[in-house]
Amino acid sequence: MDSGFMAERAVDPATGEARWVVARSATLELQLEATAFIASLRSRGLSPNTERVYAGRIALYLNHCAERSLDWRAPSFLSLSGLQRWLVTEPLLPRGRRLRQGKPVFRSRNTANAVMTAVGGFLRFGVANGWVAPSVAGLLSQSKHLVHAPAGYEVGERDQFRIIDAAAFRFRITEPGYEDLTPDQITHMMDLALRARDRFLIALLACTGVRIGEALGLHRQDVHLLASSRALGCTTEGPHIHIHRRTDNPNQALAKARKPRTIPVTADLVALYTDYQYERDAVPEAADGDMVFVNLFRPPLGRAMSYPNTKDMFDRLARAARHACRPHMLRHSAATAWLRAGVDRDVVQYLMGHVSPLSMERYRHVDDTETRAAVDRLEALRARQ
Structure with missing residues (x-):
């Protein structure tokens, strides 16, 4: 696709420094706004690996808009909602193990949330630089009342900090999915x-x-x-x-x-x-x-x-x-x-x-051994009493 975009690793010929950019697939012409956004990540001290991941996600967003003749600078609520839904319903391109297995593989909701976070950051960066209308920023977040505040979060003397700005396009995930190894x-x-x-x-x-x-x-x-x-x-x-x-x-x-x-x-x-x-x-x-x-x-x-x-x-x-x-x-x-x-x-x-x-x-995971030990300790205490 001539109008497609991709994440690409580029090397500055003057300094030899490697960085990630977003470029057109056919001509390798830089997509200037996306590349400027990726450069801003490095100025904030984020790692080159983060640059690589974000570059891929922004290229995905630009391709999604180009294939549907949408202006990436002026997304509507419906188009952003459609992107969120597309991320979990569109099969990933078969390659590597996916190609050998022959079964369609879909993005998880966690991955879709990560993509929407990157897109939201890109659009807010565009608002700050005048490339994107200020009204777009209002689509990206919504007010949310914290009924159960996280441990350590200060809600204020009058609960004034229970109202927060939450991402508007984010799947609700009840289990964070953090995994450890025995x-x-x-x-x-x-x-x-x-x-x-x-x-x-x-x-x-x-x-x-x-x-x-x-x-x-x-x-x-x-x-x-x-x-x-x-x-x-x-x-x-x-x-x-x-x-x-x-x-x-x-x-x-x-x-x-x-x-x-x-x-x-x-x-x-x-x-x-x-x-x-x-x-x-x-x-x-x-x-x-x-x-x-x-x-x-x-x-x-x-x-x-x-x-x-x-x-x-x-x-x-x-x-x-x-x-x-x-x-x-x-x-x-x-x-x-x-x-x-x-x-x-x-x-x-x-x-x-x-x-x-x-x-x-x-990090704190409760396992079956700990729950059994808690019940056994209570039973032993009652028996002694």
């Missing part, structure tokens, strides 16, 4: 991983709860695994890692949290890192690299591992384990394990790198 599943994943580097990455995510971008952005100087690191100028005792926000990592990995933090690690993780170093030392191209996670098994050898390479690895593990295995599931697992073990919520919030305590609500 210790047995994590152990099984590590058993299935054939390489010391991959086993160390899995264990690092499960032990520290760091985001995948934070793990891929680690430099060797951030990893302090001796009993004392004073010789390195670090006063933190015991083995630990440092998480820093860097914007110049060669693999574009970016720590989401703006504040640096230090996370202790276990002796088992130190041993796995040692195994990984032996594996890495066998690849001369990786000897002098500063990044912790690098390519060892396919070219370009020694280059920092990228998001796509890491996703491929976890996809292979998921197929072998016969259950979902995503990096963020290991992060949820770490937080849930800490909370179940009675670790103070403020400590868990620091370890996870969250600014708001409201972000902690997603």
Whole structure:
């Protein structure tokens, strides 16, 4: 389709900096408004991976409008509602596993909500820059009365903050769908991983709860695994890692949290890192690299591992384990394990790198064992009385 749009990775010839843009499929001509919006994400400190995802979602919106002869700058309530409905009723194009399975696959409501969030941000950006009529902004939100406020939310002395602006085009989802992995599943994943580097990455995510971008952005100087690191100028005792926000990592990995933090690690993780170093030392191209996670098994050898390479690895593990295995599931697992073990919520919030305590609500999962234990404790108490 000549008028179609796509997300494309572009490299600035002057600086060599890679960024994501939205361009016409046939001519690679930039869609200036969408590209400016994607550029604004980077100026807000969001990661290149977020740029990539948003670029794809905005291209999807532009194509949806072009195919229906709609002006993307002047969407009506009905057209936005139609987009929301189309997102969950239109089968995805068959490719990869979808092509092999031969069955239609549809977007989830969670995914549709994420697309509508990106479209809403793009249109509001257009309003701010005069490309989109101010009236469009009024279509994107609606007043909502909070009957049950989230934990930690201040409603005000007269409940004046119970009225909020909520997204108008958003499917109601009763179950957030946050998933974690059991210790047995994590152990099984590590058993299935054939390489010391991959086993160390899995264990690092499960032990520290760091985001995948934070793990891929680690430099060797951030990893302090001796009993004392004073010789390195670090006063933190015991083995630990440092998480820093860097914007110049060669693999574009970016720590989401703006504040640096230090996370202790276990002796088992130190041993796995040692195994990984032996594996890495066998690849001369990786000897002098500063990044912790690098390519060892396919070219370009020694280059920092990228998001796509890491996703491929976890996809292979998921197929072998016969259950979902995503990096963020290991992060949820770490937080849930800490909370179940009675670790103070403020400590868990620091370890996870969250600014708001409201972000902690997603991690606490109650399982059947805990509910049975609660009933048994009450029964035992009554029996003693």
